[in-house]
Amino acid sequence: xxxxxxxxxxxxxxxxxxxxxxxxxxxxxxxxxxxxxxxxxxxxxxxxxxxxxxxxxxxxxxxxxxxxxxxxxxxxxxxxxxxxxxxxxxxxxxxxxxxxxxxxxxxxxxxxxxxxxxxxxxxxxxxxxxxxxxxxxxxxxxxxxxxxxxxxxxxxx
Numbered sequence: 001x002x003x004x005x006x007x008x009x010x011x012x013x014x015x016x017x018x019x020x021x022x023x024x025x026x027x028x029x030x031x032x033x034x035x036x037x038x039x040x041x042x043x044x045x046x047x048x049x050x051x052x053x054x055x056x057x058x059x060x061x062x063x064x065x066x067x068x069x070x071x072x073x074x075x076x077x078x079x080x081x082x083x084x085x086x087x088x089x090x091x092x093x094x095x096x097x098x099x100x101x102x103x104x105x106x107x108x109x110x111x112x113x114x115x116x117x118x119x120x121x122x123x124x125x126x127x128x129x130x131x132x133x134x135x136x137x138x139x140x141x142x143x144x145x146x147x148x149x150x151x152x153x154x155x156x157x
Contacts, residue, residue, distance in 0.1 A: 030054075030062045037077060037133070037153035039100075039108075039145060047143050048073065051133065053155055055079040063134070065092040070136055078132040079155055086125040086132055090115050096137025099123055100145065104130040106156045108149045111140050131156060 032052035039047045050073060054060045060078050064070070080086060083104055090097070094117050101110040110126045114137040125132070133151060140146075 100133040101125040102131040
């Protein structure tokens with residue numbers, strides 16, 4: 001290999017290291033506090049979860065991106081701090097998710113089941129909500145969760 005080729009290979013290697021370091025920094029940039037959360041069905045059955053809370057702009061933008069798995073009793077609660085129409089998507093999200101849209105009072109108003117990983121299709125709240133709870137895809141059906149069920153946590157008063 002001549003000197004020019006060595007320089008080219010070295011430059012490419014440095015560029016690759018820079019890209020990997022930048023990517024790793026982007027993935028790990030946000031941390032999330034966690035809390036206990038319960039969903040109480042209209043029949044009175046309670047389902048317990050531990051959720052990470054995304055309440056800042058940066059946390060909400062990162063969400064569950066780049067995660068490869070999530071425990072069955074885990075989830076992420078997005079707090080939008082005000083009632084509003086919410087639009088979500090699955091860009092850079094590797095696992096299918098159920099999205100539960102929740103009012104300020106803690107009532108589930110809409111469920112979008114099994115959102116498709118990596119999809120950039122917009123998923124709408126279909127009205128104003130304060131929170132979105134993401135669970136593993138299929139969890140809402142498996143647990144019998146429905147519109148009208150109540151969500152309780154420290155974040156949702």
